[in-house]
Amino acid sequence: MTPGGAGVAQRHDQPTGGPAGLIGSGYEPGGAPGARAAVVDGPHDGPYDGPYDGPYDGPGAAPAHAPPHGLHAAHPALAARTAEAVLADYLHRQSSDFLRSLRLHRESGSDAEGAGEAARQLRRAARRISATLHTFRPLTEETWADQLLAELGWLSGTLAREQTCAARRERLMAALTRLTGRGDRPDRPERGARDARPTRPAPDPADRGSTATAAGDPDADAALAAGAARAGALLDRQLTLARTRAHSAALQALGSSRFHAVADSVAVLASEAPLAHSASELPAADALIPLADQAHRRLAEAVAALPLARAGHPYNAEALAVDHRQDAPWHQVRFLVRLARYAQEVIAPESADLRLADAARALDSHRAAAEAAAAAAAAARTPRIAPATAYALGVLHADQRHQVEAARFAFGRVWLSRSPERPARGDT
Amino acid sequence: MTPGGAGVAQRHDQPTGGPAGLIGSGYEPGGAPGARAAVVDGPHDGPYDGPYDGPYDGPGAAPAHAPPHGLHAAHPALAARTAEAVLADYLHRQSSDFLRSLRLHRESGSDAEGAGEAARQLRRAARRISATLHTFRPLTEETWADQLLAELGWLSGTLAREQTCAARRERLMAALTRLTGRGDRPDRPERGARDARPTRPAPDPADRGSTATAAGDPDADAALAAGAARAGALLDRQLTLARTRAHSAALQALGSSRFHAVADSVAVLASEAPLAHSASELPAADALIPLADQAHRRLAEAVAALPLARAGHPYNAEALAVDHRQDAPWHQVRFLVRLARYAQEVIAPESADLRLADAARALDSHRAAAEAAAAAAAAARTPRIAPATAYALGVLHADQRHQVEAARFAFGRVWLSRSPERPARGDT
Numbered sequence: 059m060t061p062g063g064a065g066v067a068q069r070h071d072q073p074t075g076g077p078a079g080l081i082g083s084g085y086e087p088g089g090a091p092g093a094r095a096a097v098v099d100g101p102h103d104g105p106y107d108g109p110y111d112g113p114y115d116g117p118g119a120a121p122a123h124a125p126p127h128g129l130h131a132a133h134p135a136l137a138a139r140t141a142e143a144v145l146a147d148y149l150h151r152q153s154s155d156f157l158r159s160l161r162l163h164r165e166s167g168s169d170a171e172g173a174g175e176a177a178r179q180l181r182r183a184a185r186r187i188s189a190t191l192h193t194f195r196p197l198t199e200e201t202w203a204d205q206l207l208a209e210l211g212w213l214s215g216t217l218a219r220e221q222t223c224a225a226r227r228e229r230l231m232a233a234l235t236r237l238t239g240r241g242d243r244p245d246r247p248e249r250g251a252r253d254a255r256p257t258r259p260a261p262d263p264a265d266r267g268s269t270a271t272a273a274g275d276p277d278a279d280a281a282l283a284a285g286a287a288r289a290g291a292l293l294d295r296q297l298t299l300a301r302t303r304a305h306s307a308a309l310q311a312l313g314s315s316r317f318h319a320v321a322d323s324v325a326v327l328a329s330e331a332p333l334a335h336s337a338s339e340l341p342a343a344d345a346l347i348p349l350a351d352q353a354h355r356r357l358a359e360a361v362a363a364l365p366l367a368r369a370g371h372p373y374n375a376e377a378l379a380v381d382h383r384q385d386a387p388w389h390q391v392r393f394l395v396r397l398a399r400y401a402q403e404v405i406a407p408e409s410a411d412l413r414l415a416d417a418a419r420a421l422d423s424h425r426a427a428a429e430a431a432a433a434a435a436a437a438a439r440t441p442r443i444a445p446a447t448a449y450a451l452g453v454l455h456a457d458q459r460h461q462v463e464a465a466r467f468a469f470g471r472v473w474l475s476r477s478p479e480r481p482a483r484g485d486t
Numbered sequence: 487m488t489p490g491g492a493g494v495a496q497r498h499d500q501p502t503g504g505p506a507g508l509i510g511s512g513y514e515p516g517g518a519p520g521a522r523a524a525v526v527d528g529p530h531d532g533p534y535d536g537p538y539d540g541p542y543d544g545p546g547a548a549p550a551h552a553p554p555h556g557l558h559a560a561h562p563a564l565a566a567r568t569a570e571a572v573l574a575d576y577l578h579r580q581s582s583d584f585l586r587s588l589r590l591h592r593e594s595g596s597d598a599e600g601a602g603e604a605a606r607q608l609r610r611a612a613r614r615i616s617a618t619l620h621t622f623r624p625l626t627e628e629t630w631a632d633q634l635l636a637e638l639g640w641l642s643g644t645l646a647r648e649q650t651c652a653a654r655r656e657r658l659m660a661a662l663t664r665l666t667g668r669g670d671r672p673d674r675p676e677r678g679a680r681d682a683r684p685t686r687p688a689p690d691p692a693d694r695g696s697t698a699t700a701a702g703d704p705d706a707d708a709a710l711a712a713g714a715a716r717a718g719a720l721l722d723r724q725l726t727l728a729r730t731r732a733h734s735a736a737l738q739a740l741g742s743s744r745f746h747a748v749a750d751s752v753a754v755l756a757s758e759a760p761l762a763h764s765a766s767e768l769p770a771a772d773a774l775i776p777l778a779d780q781a782h783r784r785l786a787e788a789v790a791a792l793p794l795a796r797a798g799h800p801y802n803a804e805a806l807a808v809d810h811r812q813d814a815p816w817h818q819v820r821f822l823v824r825l826a827r828y829a830q831e832v833i834a835p836e837s838a839d840l841r842l843a844d845a846a847r848a849l850d851s852h853r854a855a856a857e858a859a860a861a862a863a864a865a866a867r868t869p870r871i872a873p874a875t876a877y878a879l880g881v882l883h884a885d886q887r888h889q890v891e892a893a894r895f896a897f898g899r900v901w902l903s904r905s906p907e908r909p910a911r912g913d914t
Contacts, residue, residue, distance in 0.1 A: 372800030373892030452880020464801030
């Protein structure tokens with residue numbers, strides 16, 4: 059078994075046009091328009107609005123992209139088990155985690171840190187439950203699953219907001235500190251290695267032509283520092299207020315009858331997951347692998363549509379220009395990466411795909427930077443702020459969009475770099 | 487002869503610690519503190535304040551870093567000629583160019599484009615004369631050379647300013663257009679290759695948590711566009727005014743008696759270059775190569791002190807942070823690249839070093855971006871501007887500092903990328 063990449067059908071019958079030959083050929087978008095549901099972790103994910111039901115004709119039907127022989131042997135976790143057993147087992151574990159973190163959250167009382175950690179764990183479990191219901195929907199009682207998906211989306215979203223506000227505030231404060239140079243200097247080992255510092259050129263007395271020397275112009279630095287201090291105070295106020303509101307909303311949600319209904323539904327998953335009748339009859343490998351495969355293929359297609367070649371050229375300045383930003387396709391890929399990761403957890407829990415984890419990290423930071431940039435821009439539209447404050451917010455906004463670009467670059471490296479080394483991995 | 491790299495002594499006796507083994511070992515900074523002069527192209531270059539006279543003991547003395555045997559054969563332009571013949575020949579050509587462009591400038595009258603081109607040609611020749619007098623100073627009448635160096639620096643600086651203002655204005659206007667998306671979209675061939683555009687995800691109705699979606703938030707875009715328009719108008723006014731002033735100053739300079747004295751000095755170079763007596767007695771290879779070699783070594787040392795490893799990691803966000811900007815060492819390297827390039831033109835005119843030309847381009851753009859960023863920051867300190875204007879100037883400033891970082895990255899690629907392919911090149 060290839061380490062870290064065995065969770066998915068290996069397909070040698072496909073063209074290798076996309077990155078690492080990841081594009082499925084037997085997949086046609088726009089199949090049956092099944093019920094769609096809001097999915098996982100509200101503010102972080104759009105509902106999946108792409109085509110869901112491809113040529114896969116339901117469990118048991120021969121999938122259009124038949125895995126080669128010998129494949130089932132590659133999934134020890136699936137061997138000799140029914141689809142129902144595997145799915146129910148996974149959902150059981152996640153819902154137990156969900157209920158345990160819920161209990162922890164209740165018990166944390168005034169312990170803000172404990173409550174935060176419990177909420178994180180709760181969302182973690184909710185993400186996995188949602189993704190599983192989404193990817194393996196044809197094997198579930200679909201109406202029930204769609205309903206739970208929507209409610210988990212609401213709950214995760216509500217719980218996420220407080221943490222998101224806190225993280226955004228921290229990110230922007232750190233950026234301001236870095237920009238104005240009040241932070242610690244990072245180590246530069248490449249300098250230390252060469253002890254003999256050369257004589258620095260003296261300031262140029264003939265430098266009458268330039269408006270100002272960019273290197274340490276004290277006026278410019280002082281103006282930025284003053285503006286940055288006020289911009290920091292402004293962002294602090296705005297994001298702290300948003301966080302407080304999010305906190306109240308989360309507390310209110312956790313006390314609501316809507317929430318208790320969600321918790322009851324998750325408790326059902328822990329005892330007997332409402333799966334389709336077919337799931338109990340089909341071997342796990344036959345029923346689960348094609349669906350997981352589909353999740354990976356959908357991801358590969360979405361990635362293929364990203365301007366990865368451009369993002370691979372550092373400093374393309376694409377993410378800053380207003381009409382080239384195009385964050386949405388990247389956010390969508392982030393969501394698809396999550397589905398693919400968790401589908402793999404279900405069918406091959408023993409082999410985590412490090413590439414998907416790295417990709418998820420890059421896209422998480424993409425999203426965080428994009429939202430921080432938007433928060434800086436929004437703060438700059440506050441009425442009656444000083445020009446110096448607005449200037450610092452402009453610098454901050456551009457800095458964060460720069461981070462967006464950097465995250466795209468990082469994602470491209472993750473996605474493209476490993477493929478040549480693992481040519482046999484097929485669809486992952 | 488290695489194409490493009492034969493102009494310099496090949497040294498196999500050196501450690502290869504720096505990039506491509508470029509660090510000379512026989513060179514000690516801080517030798518005789520010879521006369522120093524302001525050099526070439528005023529606002530673009532600081533005077534070279536590093537140690538000039540190393541262990542090189544004057545023409546004729548055995549240099550500390552003796553080139554290996556067979557070296558002279560590698561320089562056909564120097565074969566069987568004296569140092570005086572080679573230097574006088576080069577200076578003659580450059581001063582003829584200088585005088586011709588001066589005539590063109592006078593004749594251009596109201597033809598602004600012709601005058602601009604003539605001024606560019608004049609500065610081009612002045613740069614080469616200055617660099618030659620600087621690098622091969624021990625072979626010249628030094629007092630005379632230092633005097634001419636200072637005057638050429640004044641002249642070039644005065645003439646450069648108008649063009650610099652125009653280029654800066656153009657650069658900033660183009661950046662504003664790009665940032666607000668009013669420009670043309672660049673082609674994206676990587677998209678065209680894959681025709682099937684995937685379904686874009688619909689806007690996320692559950693996205694209640696984020697301040698604003700960065701992708702095309704109409705409010706943010708409109709605010710930036712309005713601010714950018716005003717910022718553009720402000721920069722346009724400021725830089726056009728600066729350009730007009732520079733134009734008057736250049737006209738005044740060209741009519742001054744100080745200018746006529748410079749032109750007379752350059753005319754002397756065209757007929758009989760004031761070289762040291764020793765230059766007429768020494769073979770060109772013996773006298774010129776060690777000095778050119780020294781110019782290359784000094785460059786290599788300055789480059790070795792740059793944080794190239796850090797600049798090689800794209801998106802390090804170093805150039806934007808106030809106390810990490812450190813533009814001066816990069817500007818100094820730009821100046822040393824120029825000296826090395828023109829020294830090579832003197833001793834090996836037939837083999838231009840493409841790497842140095844690429845490096846010069848990267849550092850020119852480094853400097854242009856740094857000065858444009860400073861101009862944006864200076865404009866933001868204009869009293870009574872609107873916050874939206876200041877915000878756009880902040881974005882613009884950060885964008886240009888981003889270009890500074892990109893230029894450093896590009897320079898690093900140029901400098902480091904080719905070395906493994908040309909291991910035999912030694913000092914350049």
